[in-house]
Amino acid sequence: MRVGGGPGETEGMNVNFAERAHNHNWKLDPIVRSLLDTDFYKLLMLQFIWKNFPGIHVTSEVTNRTTAVRLADHISAGALIEQMEHVKDLRFRKSELIWLAGNTFYGTRSIFEPAFLVWLEDGFRLSDYEVTERDGQLVLRFSGLWTEVTMWEIYGLALVSEMKTRAALATLSELELDVLYARAKTKLWDKIERLRGVSGLSISEFGTRRRHSFLWQEYVVEAMRGALGRSLAGTSNTFLAYKHDLEAMGTNAHELPMALAALSNTDEELRASQYRVLELWQKSYGGELLILLPDTFGTTQFLENAPDWAADWTGQRCDSKDPFIAGDEYIAWLLKRGRDARRKRLIASDGLDVDDILRLHDYFNGRIRFSAGWGTLVTNDFRGCHPRGEHDFDPISLVCKLMTVEGRPAVKLSDNAHKSTGVPSEVERYRRIFGTKAVEGPAVVV
Amino acid sequence: MRVGGGPGETEGMNVNFAERAHNHNWKLDPIVRSLLDTDFYKLLMLQFIWKNFPGIHVTSEVTNRTTAVRLADHISAGALIEQMEHVKDLRFRKSELIWLAGNTFYGTRSIFEPAFLVWLEDGFRLSDYEVTERDGQLVLRFSGLWTEVTMWEIYGLALVSEMKTRAALATLSELELDVLYARAKTKLWDKIERLRGVSGLSISEFGTRRRHSFLWQEYVVEAMRGALGRSLAGTSNTFLAYKHDLEAMGTNAHELPMALAALSNTDEELRASQYRVLELWQKSYGGELLILLPDTFGTTQFLENAPDWAADWTGQRCDSKDPFIAGDEYIAWLLKRGRDARRKRLIASDGLDVDDILRLHDYFNGRIRFSAGWGTLVTNDFRGCHPRGEHDFDPISLVCKLMTVEGRPAVKLSDNAHKSTGVPSEVERYRRIFGTKAVEGPAVVV
Known part of the structure; x- marks a missing residue:
């Protein structure tokens, strides 16, 4: 917004007739405009x-x-x-x-x-x-x-x-729209401020899938980058990484072990399929892309029965288990397998908000390289922002x-x-x- | 702000070259652009x-x-x-x-x-x-x-x-500017929301002199109009009243009795000068413009010694005295002079904020027609909004x-x-x- 200036200013000669006509003639305002606009x-x-x-x-x-x-x-x-x-x-x-x-x-x-x-x-x-x-x-x-x-x-x-x-x-008037976004920005900035300056913090933006809108996600990422500096490890959104020279983050998801499990013909093959995914994955990828996602069929059985080389993988993403418990379990498992947990990575990504991120960072700091994947509650937390107190912008679990x-x-x-x-x-x-x-x-x- | 949309949008053909060049060539960004931009x-x-x-x-x-x-x-x-x-x-x-x-x-x-x-x-x-x-x-x-x-x-x-x-x-980056205004808007809206729907409330915007900026004042007035409806009696800013079809509010100030006092040659003339102002004023103006401003040389002496016709004036603006006390004093004075206080107006205008406005409205409701002149703390209350916690935007007493x-x-x-x-x-x-x-x-x- 222009903040200086005063009365008497008009567009005068400078109306952009073509732009105005164009804006009135849009048939579709596309939401996804690039195939890179994905995790x-x-x-x-x-x-x-x-x-x-x-x-x-x-x-x-x-x-x-x-x-x-x-x-x-x-x-x-x-x-x-x-x-x-x-x-x-x-x-x-x-x-x-x-x-x-x-x-x-x-x-x-x-x-x-x-x-x-x-x-x-x-x-x-x-x-x-x-x-x-x-x-x-x-x-x-x-x-x-x-x-x-x-x-x-x-x-x-x-x-x-x-x-x-x-x-x-x-359903909102122009003024109400302005209230909505002022409140959402204030809320976002209050969150970011709490994370600012926390030593060693590592956060990735993971909120593409349930974002308020593309432009809001972009705003969020730019805000985080500006305020958090190196604590922002990157974004899972490939287009935003491309457009803003950020690191593209993310490795793999449950759909891989789920598919390989479904293709199994025997109980034995089914049990083994969760490790078969890892074997195939490490043929294509290495380093920081070797992140275990052990919870598809239960984390505890996954770790107990895992081949020893799985402990060589770089880290683990815990998703559906309480991350304090999942992290402790992973560290204990690494110890038992004779690996140094402090060189491993732990990524939490399930419904995190600022409190969780700060507590997890404190809890794991010095024990394992902790990273937070911050999703819906940074790209779509409009709770309490509706100008008439409605809940239309509250995130839902898609x-x-x-x-x-x-x-x-x-x-x-x-x-x-x-x-x-x-x-x-x-x-x-x-x-x-x-x-x-x-x-x-x-x-x-x- | 555009809230929809997605990646891939560019200005393309629609760059307004003339506007860009013009914006880069401004020698001065004038603050006051109309002589109506005054109380x-x-x-x-x-x-x-x-x-x-x-x-x-x-x-x-x-x-x-x-x-x-x-x-x-x-x-x-x-x-x-x-x-x-x-x-x-x-x-x-x-x-x-x-x-x-x-x-x-x-x-x-x-x-x-x-x-x-x-x-x-x-x-x-x-x-x-x-x-x-x-x-x-x-x-x-x-x-x-x-x-x-x-x-x-x-x-x-x-x-x-x-x-x-x-x-x-x-001193702020683009992102910090955004934080600043998001917070200021949130603060403003939280204030306005508390006033919404309060029955019989009457508020005028009086904040031109110590405003954050012209555009912010305009935003504030538009926000108040949109949310408060008829409770917004008007604005003291003549240009905004002109531009937005609002009532222009205000009557007179201390400079009139001060000048007439300074021109007096004897003690007697000096004492009388504060009423001489009223005599002259009512030759030009009537009705709602007949608002006493009794505190220039002390409210109590002003009322005690006032000619009886002063009690026929429409109301009083209390400025430097606690408005609860000043209002009670005015009502008692009207009673003593045999006038019906419920038909008179009481305007408070000194450093008011939402709490004061609500309490004063409650206190005087039904006893006198109370109006709040809301000034600096609606057009320039950026306290707590600075993105780095500084106080650069706090209002000062100019x-x-x-x-x-x-x-x-x-x-x-x-x-x-x-x-x-x-x-x-x-x-x-x-x-x-x-x-x-x-x-x-x-x-x-x-």
């Missing part, structure tokens, strides 16, 4: 899938776990489809591919193979999809080759999240789940029973095989 | 002076009572002079004069005489001035005909206030004092000894004549 781990996993599982077919679904918010009442399926068609028409731009080829990720050049980049340019496409309404909710279902389906995850989540935002924004792999049901047990997914009979079978109990974790906020 | 009471008083005292010479000074803030360290006298020269070159625009002639003020048409409006167009000018540095402060001294000097008050105060703001803004009239010293006693002005020997003489004790009021914040 970096999706690109790493895409290359992994392209290389190892190019012919596998899967289905996945975006749904809303916050059932109290009836999305279909706020978002028109038609408008959502227009946004999805726009994404489907996007191609990787030459400059983006050159950046993927030439940039250093986690200190390593040429993480992406030339053949993969050629395929990204010429062969990549997004799968078909269906949008349906169910119990007041919108369900996005994707089906096709795994390489075509996987990338929908973040685009789909970000589209729904921002369309919910836009629906709520449309998720994208792998449903089937080659027609077989996919399952995630996780360390928190609230987060397990899959048909009940299959969940039961998996629990039996992995020996994992249903642990009642805390209720899911985001 | 409405200055125009009423200007007509009064033009009519009754066209040949009187006066001097006045703008100074900073907050001596801890060394203004000369922040504001260059040269830059201030550039701004003042810009104001001196301003003329009333035809459209502004037509508005003054044709608009209804306090429900009355033609408050300004045609001859006065002709003189505003052809004869009005601002006096000469000096800017000097004294003990780290900048002092603005004006001398000339009273009609030339009086209008400097608000221009001078607003210039210094906004130049202090600009100096502080220049004042403009009438110093001499026809070479004789001018005096204000006021109800708060901290606010008395004038050379000590004269203050002493006035105290003797008016029988006013030096009352230690609260320390002055703004």
